[in-house]
Amino acid sequence: MAMSAVTVDRLTKQYGDLAAVDEVSFDVPDGQLLAVLGPNGAGKTTTLEILEGFSAPTAGTVRVLGTDPHRGDRAWRARIGLVLQSTSLDAELTVADTLSLFAGLYPAPWPLGEVLELVDLTDDAQTRVGALSSGQRRRVDLAIGIVGRPEVLFLDEPTTGLDPEARRRTWAGVGNLTSAGTTVVLTTHYIDEADHLADRVIVLAGGRIVADTTPGELRRRGGPSTICYRLPDHITGADLPPGLARHLDTNRRNLIIASNDVAASLRELIGWADRQHLDLAGLEVGPPSLEDAYLATIGEPSTSEVHSHA
Amino acid sequence: MPDTAATAATAASPVAHSATNTAADVGPSIRAVRLPGAGKLLVAQIRYQVRLLLSSGRAIAVGVGLPVILLVASKGKDTRPDVAGYAVFGLTITAWSTYGVRLVAAREDGVLKRWRATPLPRWCYFLGRILATVLVAVLAGAVTVAAALVFYGSHFGDGPATQLTVTAAFAIVAVLFLGAFAWAATATALTSAIPTVEAAFPTLIFIYFPVIIISGVLFTNISEPQWLSTFATYLPAQPLMDAVTHAVRHAAGAPFLPVRDVIVLACWAIGGLLVAIVIFRWEPHRSTQRRAARIQQ
Numbered sequence: 191m192a193m194s195a196v197t198v199d200r201l202t203k204q205y206g207d208l209a210a211v212d213e214v215s216f217d218v219p220d221g222q223l224l225a226v227l228g229p230n231g232a233g234k235t236t237t238l239e240i241l242e243g244f245s246a247p248t249a250g251t252v253r254v255l256g257t258d259p260h261r262g263d264r265a266w267r268a269r270i271g272l273v274l275q276s277t278s279l280d281a282e283l284t285v286a287d288t289l290s291l292f293a294g295l296y297p298a299p300w301p302l303g304e305v306l307e308l309v310d311l312t313d314d315a316q317t318r319v320g321a322l323s324s325g326q327r328r329r330v331d332l333a334i335g336i337v338g339r340p341e342v343l344f345l346d347e348p349t350t351g352l353d354p355e356a357r358r359r360t361w362a363g364v365g366n367l368t369s370a371g372t373t374v375v376l377t378t379h380y381i382d383e384a385d386h387l388a389d390r391v392i393v394l395a396g397g398r399i400v401a402d403t404t405p406g407e408l409r410r411r412g413g414p415s416t417i418c419y420r421l422p423d424h425i426t427g428a429d430l431p432p433g434l435a436r437h438l439d440t441n442r443r444n445l446i447i448a449s450n451d452v453a454a455s456l457r458e459l460i461g462w463a464d465r466q467h468l469d470l471a472g473l474e475v476g477p478p479s480l481e482d483a484y485l486a487t488i489g490e491p492s493t494s495e496v497h498s499h500a
Numbered sequence: 501m502p503d504t505a506a507t508a509a510t511a512a513s514p515v516a517h518s519a520t521n522t523a524a525d526v527g528p529s530i531r532a533v534r535l536p537g538a539g540k541l542l543v544a545q546i547r548y549q550v551r552l553l554l555s556s557g558r559a560i561a562v563g564v565g566l567p568v569i570l571l572v573a574s575k576g577k578d579t580r581p582d583v584a585g586y587a588v589f590g591l592t593i594t595a596w597s598t599y600g601v602r603l604v605a606a607r608e609d610g611v612l613k614r615w616r617a618t619p620l621p622r623w624c625y626f627l628g629r630i631l632a633t634v635l636v637a638v639l640a641g642a643v644t645v646a647a648a649l650v651f652y653g654s655h656f657g658d659g660p661a662t663q664l665t666v667t668a669a670f671a672i673v674a675v676l677f678l679g680a681f682a683w684a685a686t687a688t689a690l691t692s693a694i695p696t697v698e699a700a701f702p703t704l705i706f707i708y709f710p711v712i713i714i715s716g717v718l719f720t721n722i723s724e725p726q727w728l729s730t731f732a733t734y735l736p737a738q739p740l741m742d743a744v745t746h747a748v749r750h751a752a753g754a755p756f757l758p759v760r761d762v763i764v765l766a767c768w769a770i771g772g773l774l775v776a777i778v779i780f781r782w783e784p785h786r787s788t789q790r791r792a793a794r795i796q797q
Contacts, residue, residue, distance in 0.1 A: 242617060244783070264535055268619040278610030282555040283548075291548055295620050297535050338619070 193256075195220050195342045195373035196241060201250035203236050203397075210236040212397040213250070223364075223374040225388035225405075227381065229488060233397040234377035235275055238346050241375065242272050254342055268296050271340030273331045275347050281320025285311055288319055289333055296338030309333045309363045325356025332363055336372075343367065345376035349383060361386055381484050385409075395488040411483045417447040417455055418474040431462060538621055545620070545628025546635070553636045559602075563594035563640040568647045570718075583648040584744035585717045588737060590640035591676055592712065595683035597704050599633040603691045604700040608784045616782045626780065630684045630773075637680035638673060645672060645744075664748055671747040671757050678765045679740035685772030686736070692779040711735050739764040 196218035203211040211233040218224045226234050239245050240252055243259035252259060257266045279288060286302060293299035306312045309329040314322065319330060328348065335343060345364070349357040357380075364387055368374055378384055384391050385405045393401040393408070401408060420443060421427075427435055427442040437447045449455040452475060463470050553559060567590035571583070606612050615625050649664060664672075687704065694700050712718060714728050715737035732738040739761035746758050 244613070244617070264619040264621060267617065268535060272617055274610055274614060274617075276610055278614040280552055280606075280611060282552050291544065292618065294536060294544055295541065295618050334614075 193220055194218060195222075195255060196224075196375060197251075197253040198237070198241070199251045201237065201240065201252055202248050203233075203240060203245070204248040209397050211240075211247075214394070214397070214399055215250075216392055216399065216402060218373055218375060220373055221368070221371050222389050223368045223376070223387055225384035225391050226375065226377045226394060227379065227384050227391055227484065228377075228394035229379060232394040232488075234394055235346055236397075237394070238344055238375065238377055242270070242344050243267075268338055269341045270344065271335040271338055271342070272344040273328075273335040273346060273348050275350075277324070277327045277331055279319045279327060279330060279334075282318065284316050284318055285322070285330055285333075286315040288330065289337055292334045293337045298339055299337050300339055302337075305333045305337050308336070308366050310359050323356075325352045325359070328352060328356070329360060329363065332360060336367060340372060342373045342375070345374065347377055347379070349378070349380065357383070393484065393487050401487045408483045408487070409477055411486065414448040414450045415452050416474075416476040417445070417449060417452065417459065418476065419445040419459065419470065420472055421445065422468065425466065425468070429466065433458060434462060535619060538624055541620055541624050542628055542631075545624055546632045549629050549632030550635055553598075553602075553632060556598075556602075559594065559598045560636075563590050563598060563637065564643050566590065566593070567640065567644045571644060571647055572651055582741075583645060583652075583748070584741045586648075587641040587644040587672075587676070587744060588679070588717050588741050589712070590644050591637045591680050591740075592683050592708070592717070592737060594640045595633055595637035595680040596687050596708055597701065599637075599684050600687040600691050600694075600704045601697070601700045603629070603688065604694050605697045607691070607781060608697050610784055612782045613784065622782075626688075626777075630681065630688060633684045634677060634680040637684070638676045641676040641680075641744075642673060645669075667756075668747040672744055675740065675743040675747065675757060675762070675765070678762065678769060679736060679743075682736045682740075682765045682768035682772060685769050685776055687772075688776035689772050689779065692776070692781045695785045711737055715741065717741060733760075734764060736765055736768040 194217040196216075198214060198216050201211055201214045202209060214233070214237060216224075226237065228234050236245075240247055241254055241259055243254075243262045246260040254262070255266065255269055259266075262270075283291070285306070289302050289305060293302060293305075300308075302315075303312070306315055309332050311326065311329055311333065314326060319327065322330065328351075332345075332348060335345070348364070349360050352360065361383070364374065364376070368387075374387075376383075376387070388405055391401070391403055391405055391408055392399055401411075403411075427438050430438070430445075434445060434447075437445050439446055445459075447455050447459070456475070459473075460470070567586040570589070571586045612625075616622060645664070690704070690707070691700070694703050711732075714724060715732045715735060717737050733742075739758075743757055743761040743765075746755060746761075
């Protein structure tokens with residue numbers, strides 16, 4: 191029977207009168223990469239810090255690898271890895287020294303060379319942490335998080351503040367881990383990060399789950415797909431049948447069809463193109479924007495949006 | 501977890517391969533492997549913290565360099581400087597101010613929080629940090645004594661009756677160790693009440709200088725009321741100086757390591773440590789404040 195690496199049942203965390211997390215429930219099966227998405231103040235970090243054992247829930251139960259994180263002992267800590275929201279490294283040591291210090295805390299750490307390769311820091315092994323760029327430091331954080339060969343890894347906004355190149359590299363490192371079977375829970379407010387990495391997405395808003403779904407499913411909620419076609423120079427709007435002409439943009443050169451039935455719209459377009467002997471070069475069919483879907487989701491925190499994926 | 505194992509087996513990454521190998525070789529639970537022993541971890545922590553301290557040039561310049569400079573500069577025609585005072589000055593500035601500021605900075609930077617989340621026993625981190633500071637502080641005190649030896653010969657102090665013998669040197673190192681522990685343990689307790697890095701230095705110095713001055717660490721010839729002098733004997737600076745002075749006068753018949761001094765220092769060491777253990781704070785203040793502010797939005 192497949193175990194859930196993480197189980198959260200009606201988790202509530204109060205700060206004074208405010209419920210930072212309000213009756214949140216979800217399970218993360220072994221080996222899954224779950225992205226927790228949401229705006230600032232949604233309760234992402236609060237949830238993660240309870241899973242990591244930093245604070246206790248006000249109500250509800252949380253289990254990570256079968257253990258209450260707040261009571262997790264050394265043996266339990268040796269099985270989890272984490273990357274905190276902000277970098278927390280001593281600047282004076284080299285990357286290699288920092289890593290070997292942390293590796294020494296675990297019963298079966300990864301060989302350092304492999305960790306450095308995984309986070310793409312092999313060339314900077316002998317560089318002082320203080321001399322690294324913020325993207326490189328973030329990858330040292332990631333290296334420390336994984337050096338103990340964790341079964342469950344928690345990443346709190348691992349790429350916030352990084353440039354696109356550094357984000358790609360971090361994603362590649364996380365991708366390698368999940369292919370090795372590690373369960374990962376990451377928080378992010380980047381939709382493309384969730385889209386790129388996650389098997390599953392939970393959207394938090396105001397401390398509640400407003401969506402629990404896959405990136406693809408979330409995208410489908412964003413509305414219609416878009417078909418774009420730039421008319422060749424010898425074709426004018428007048429050559430189009432009325433059904434297509436109404437989709438022309440304001441300068442009447444681009445056909446932009448927002449369609450809930452992509453197949454039907456394409457049939458109409460292709461039928462017309464055949465008659466005009468056009469090859470439809472440059473035709474684009476775009477998915478609904480995940481960003482639109484996300485914004486629509488957090489804008490409407492209704493219980494009808496909650497889907498449970500066991 | 502058959503799915504993930506299959507994925508790992510087919511993945512080309514060397515890391516993924518070794519994950520599969522480990523799972524296959526060691527069986528379903530590689531966690532049967534024992535955690536590293538606490539003694540080994542404590543030694544690693546002390547080494548790491550000593551390296552961090554020694555790589556901080558300013559800390560060493562103030563703790564080790566400044567007392568030596570003052571010692572040499574204060575050499576008068578007829579008077580010899582009080583070696584014990586300068587040794588204690590170097591030791592306390594390291595075990596109190598330098599240590600305290602660095603501890604607050606590490607906490608507010610999230611370094612302590614990060615360590616707390618590892619399988620390192622918490623006491624191991626805590627004690628590793630204190631003991632590393634004690635070693636460097638003892639070094640600061642010992643360098644001052646050694647400098648005195650170089651500049652004034654073995655008969656230093658306030659007269660020919662003083663002599664630094666080998667046994668006296670051991671006694672000095674032992675009492676410096678106890679004294680540094682007392683200062684660092686008390687500083688650990690105090691830092692829990694200091695909310696920001698900016699507040700750390702002023703707070704620590706505000707307490708440090710009055711104690712140093714009424715204890716006569718730097719200026720021995722100030723006259724102060726008797727009750728204040730008596731009060732100073734209950735603080736951790738005066739007994740430390742007194743014990744070092746006794747050690748160098750041992751050859752002239754002074755008691756070796758005065759019991760009262762040792763008891764006062766031990767009380768500060770144990771008391772400071774107990775309070776520190778109870779009120780020690782691992783999490784930065786700033787993240788709590790920031791989160792509260794964010795939720796308020």
